[in-house]
Structure formats: C-alpha cells, structure tokens
Amino acid sequence: MSRLPHSPLRLGVNIDHVATIRNARGGAHPDPVRAAIVAAEAGADGITAHLREDRRHISDEDIARLSAEIDLPLNLEMAATDEMLGIALRHRPHAACIVPERREERTTEGGLDAAGQHNTLAPLVDRLRNVNIRVSLFIEPDRRQIDAAKQLGAPVVELHTGRYCHLDGEAQAAELRRLADAAAYAASLGIEPHAGHGLSFGNVAPVAAIPELAELNIGHFLVGEAIFIGFEASIREMRRLMAEGRAA
Numbered sequence: 001m002s003r004l005p006h007s008p009l010r011l012g013v014n015i016d017h018v019a020t021i022r023n024a025r026g027g028a029h030p031d032p033v034r035a036a037i038v039a040a041e042a043g044a045d046g047i048t049a050h051l052r053e054d055r056r057h058i059s060d061e062d063i064a065r066l067s068a069e070i071d072l073p074l075n076l077e078m079a080a081t082d083e084m085l086g087i088a089l090r091h092r093p094h095a096a097c098i099v100p101e102r103r104e105e106r107t108t109e110g111g112l113d114a115a116g117q118h119n120t121l122a123p124l125v126d127r128l129r130n131v132n133i134r135v136s137l138f139i140e141p142d143r144r145q146i147d148a149a150k151q152l153g154a155p156v157v158e159l160h161t162g163r164y165c166h167l168d169g170e171a172q173a174a175e176l177r178r179l180a181d182a183a184a185y186a187a188s189l190g191i192e193p194h195a196g197h198g199l200s201f202g203n204v205a206p207v208a209a210i211p212e213l214a215e216l217n218i219g220h221f222l223v224g225e226a227i228f229i230g231f232e233a234s235i236r237e238m239r240r241l242m243a244e245g246r247a248a
C-alpha cells in the first residue's frame, strides 16, 4: 500500500542560548538577531525566543530587533503575565507560546497547567487571539491538558519533550507513545500539535516520525553543536534528521 505523502514538519530555531553566551560578558556578541538571520539562511522555518521575566538571556531589545529585522515568523515564548502580554501586544509576533516560569529554574521543567489555570489564561489567550497572534500552550503530552487548551481556544499546543529526552530504554519508548497519543488527540480536536525541549541529533528522529506534529522547536542543542560544526551546519543536519525521521 502506497504511503500517504508526509505532512511537512517545520523547524523553529530557539536562539535563547546565543543570548546566554552574549550575556556572559555583557556585550553585544554573539548577536541573537544575526543568529536568526543565519538560521533563516540554513532553512529554519521560524525563530523562537523566550523573553523570561528575569531576562537571563533574551532581552526586550532582542525582541524589538527580531520583530523589526527578521522575515521569518517569530514565536515569542512568554509567561502568562500582564507584563509579557503588553510586550506581545506591542510587538505583535506571529505567535506567542505560553510557558510556565519559575525564576529559580535552570530551564523550563514542565508544561503549563492549562487545566488548573483556565480562568487566569482565558483572558490572556483572548487578548492575543484578538490581535491575530497565534497562541500556543506549552503543555505536557496529556489529554486533560489538551482538552483544557481546546476549552481556551488555543489553536496550537506545544508538547513538552523534556521527559522523553531524559529517559532511555522502555521508559523513553513509553514517553514517546504518550507524545504520539497526545499529538493524535490534539489533531483530532482540530488543534495543531508542536513539540520541543531537549531535542538533539540523537533523539529527534522518533519524535519527527509522529505524523500529526507540524513543528519542532529546538535551540539549546543547536547552539551547543554550533561550537563544533557551526550554526548553519547544525541547523541543516537537524533538518536532515527531521526529514529522515518523518519519512521513516
């Protein structure tokens, strides 16, 4: 039986940790906007940047310059706060992904509790959607959270792949099945599923093979690998592995 044509799988390149390196010396190099331009030349389908409340990496000026200077769709990752809502309404990115944040966390540790925060999230989601910003909720691959995203009217969910990336053997296989079920369930509700966090050359292919996923957001690994092979080569290899995984 001939295989159905594979749906395209987009790569969103997260440039947060270009800014981490820049901020290590408080200067202007390496420039995250230049990294976004290189990413576009390397075939990225979008740029993701997480403006954290503590500005540990991406700054307000980075968001302003990315909004003004890059042609690729910008996916602004943001906490569900009035401050971040105001910034999103000012810069009007293509998309906004609502992520949980704790100042003391080293990185994002889990998904948003959309089910438990409906009343807090609903007005924020509405304000973003009313100005045509595509809203995504960064959630665990959990049907209850997907139902909550549906009730909130979010057209996209981004499934947290962190657990999958930190497991191995049968536990990792079980988490991959959980991701696949969540992606299929989201799609069945008319929600576009994305995925991200912790993805690398070594673990991306099985996630890329999940047919309902429309986009992967990947950053930390790409920036780290760029130290050894260059940012453009890092992105091109990731796209190759994603295509290989999707075609498997």
Ligand SMILES: CC(=O)[C@@H](O)[C@H](O)COP(=O)(O)O
Binding pocket: 014, 016, 017, 050, 052, 077, 099, 106, 107, 108, 138, 196, 197, 198
């Ligand atoms: C939500 C997510 O998984 C990442 O995009 C997020 O940006 C991680 O936080 P750091 O980039 O600060 O590690």
Ligand SMILES: NCC(=O)COP(=O)(O)O
Binding pocket: 014, 048, 158, 195, 196, 197, 198, 199, 217, 218, 219, 220, 221
């Ligand atoms: N939302 C996930 C993302 O943008 C990148 O996460 P990571 O690859 O930096 O872990």
